[in-house]
Amino acid sequence: MAEKLDRVDVVIVGSGWAGGIAAAELSKKGYDVVCLERGKDHSTEDFIGAKDELKYSRRIEMFQDLSKETLTIRNEMDEVATPHRSNETNPINGTDTGGSGVHWNGQIYRWLPTDFEIRSKTIEKYGEDMIPEEMIMQDWGITYDEIEPYYDKFEETIGVSGEQDPLRPEMSRPFPNPPLKETATTRLFKKTTKEMGYHPYHMASANVSEQYENPDGETINACVYCAFCEQYGCDFGAKADPIVTVLATARRHDNFELRNNSYVVRILHENSRATGVRYVDTQTGLEYDQPADLVVVGGFTFTNTRLLLLSEIGKPYDPVANTGVIGKNITTHSPNLTHLRVRGFFDNKKFNRYAGSGALGATMDDFNLEQLDHTELDFLHGFLIRSTQLGTRPITHNHVPEGTPTWGQEFKDKSLFYTHRNLDIQQQNGVLPWRYNYMDLDPTYKDAFGDPLLRVTSKFHDQDRNIVRYAHQRGKDILEKMGADHITVPEITDETEFDHTSLGDHTAGGVIMGDNPETSAVNNYSQMWDMENLFVVGASAFPHNSSSNPTNTVGALTYRATEGMIEYLENDGGLLIEPETERSKS
Amino acid sequence: MTDNGNKINNKSTEEKQEFDSSRRRFVKNTGMIIGGVAGGSVLGGLLTNQFQSDTETTDGKKEPAPATEARMFFTRYEDFVVLEQATERIYPEDDNGPGAIGLGVPYFIDKQLAGKWGVNAKDYRQGPFLESDPTADMSSLTRGEIFILGLRKINEESQSRFDTTFAKIEAEQQDEILANFASGDVDMKGIGSNRFFDLLRTATLEGAYSDPMYGGNRNIEGWKMKEFPGAVASYADIIDEEEFVKMDPVSLTNYQQKS
Structure with a gap:
């Protein structure tokens, strides 16, 4: 029997970017806020001296403990799904204070105006026939102009260091900090792509270029390019993460409490109102009910989706009947497709590849959704191209030209020779949703508390493969112009399929936003249509994945959501947006 | 391969004596015979390191082996010798510098297998295990079990092809066997030989x-x-x-702070 705790104004599930932003904004307003984090407490002092590739990049120290909970994966509805057993196969999402926001790379992009109205704009430009059967793309119920102030707000919070993308709409004001430094590789990429007529610019970064105090008074230190960002906590407090920004802000208030080792297992509700959450203290095994007036679910895509399904809130998506919403529109940047990279090897050029920063690089938007004319192409959406310098650590970077053995003397010799003599050109493409790609509860496998695991059913379509093939050719063109002596283009066959290495840390959907309760779970304040005092924030709200990294959009949507939460609390409730009643075509 | 428990295979024991010259000299000098009749205590004494010389350096001085280099996970020396030889073929000594043995890779792997990695502590381990052709991570076997099975299978292959242990065959013959493992052409229980080889290769690079x-x-x-x-x-x-x-x-x- 769960012990009932004292009521608070707001309970938040998760302490990553989504939960952390909500924690800061609601605490500042004086509400009693409890934030429940399933993982342990840690902070910058835990990351000092953490330059340990084996521990963090190979044993995946900072990611979810899969012995307690994982998810299962299959391609088709008639198959039995199997569990994703090890982070070493593919690390997906984080845990502990600050969540995945602690071990991210800090790459910052805004999504495109067209992304938010993708269905309307596609039909307007090409006609409805352009959208393939079973592709369930839909508008977000928000426009770029509406979300722009919230992008700005998140960028100020995290001290983004960058410059205006020459091909995108002018920002309402410049980023708060200048871009990170140039390197031999960013100079080469920019020179080459400019000569080819493209529009390169410096990647925007949440690893800040100069010491910075954000509007909440939190200080982020200047990045020193030590090259341990991805999968690591920052040694220097130089990466904007929830711990040094929004959680620090929340913790300045006595009305805020962060409770670690608290695994939320249910959202409690009565008569279509959330009444709180039930969680397990993982250090004692005891269950607690935390009552609250407002419940904010701010976990990763999988946590948010699964909690709604386990708690029987919202209508589960049924792909056959094409009804329901919870679990639909899962999309991801797959490590084994979207993130496959073209690599160039230089016999006579040597770069300082060991140095870098998580969001250091040059990028270009010449092939984005708005730049391409899709009439002659065999895919929709678009992609970015970039060359990054994140720091190539030695266990995970042993690239050799095609035809080289993967072990033995020749492998050793060439992998050493090319360690600092190779560059990859990365493409990242928009990923669109499909009718039969979805999430539900697994009928067989259980977590450590006896609850069903989340099950992902997903497969690649020709669209997904074609866009990557096309992008790889553009990357190859650039590497040729750069003067690479050997170029490796990953092979993508019709058999390249979604598998246990396909779910990236950019996975989105499941509790998507929109303007119609029949096709979306939340409105553009991330407020559940079916339960007005429940806000589900994070990438779970994205109806599709764009071609750039998702965190800026998570941050922006969460800032908007917090405005909605405050309005809700101040004005005695109600839906913040009138739903569209007519079911949109899909 | 089944575990023989306390019974020591005579043939491989004799071969190991030959492989280790210092121990062989001791056996020769004392006239002791190793065989089925030898008592456990005598045999146990022989198979320890107390009669072996320490590492000889280039200037002829003897250096004690690092105190951290003893086997935690591998109970059989014979398995460890295969690990040494296999990792050395994957990452051999050459003009660039030391190979896997010189870098301490076999002891690194031994330590890793003795800890939480070897028993897949952070992995989801509930059955049923339904994957066909599972990777090492997805197998019902722990990483420790996969290593033991794989290394013994390497020795078995060597015995059947070349009539002697993996440690004693030529480098080209070792490569031939490893290549067959890498391509998945050797039958192993519970896991593909290529999956075992991938694990071995990755662990070798981790150790290096x-x-x-x-x-x-x-x-x-x-x-x-x-x-x-x-x-x-x-690097600013x-x-x-x-x-x-x-x-x-x-x-x-x-680098780390110390008291």
């Missing part, structure tokens, strides 16, 4: 290039070959350099 505190990358020789500077606080002063900047590597021993 992880921080020396884990027991591999001895004397930071792995990083020296790789031109990886290791735990360097800041060189990040924009056009030319390559070579730096002496630093391990965490010299």
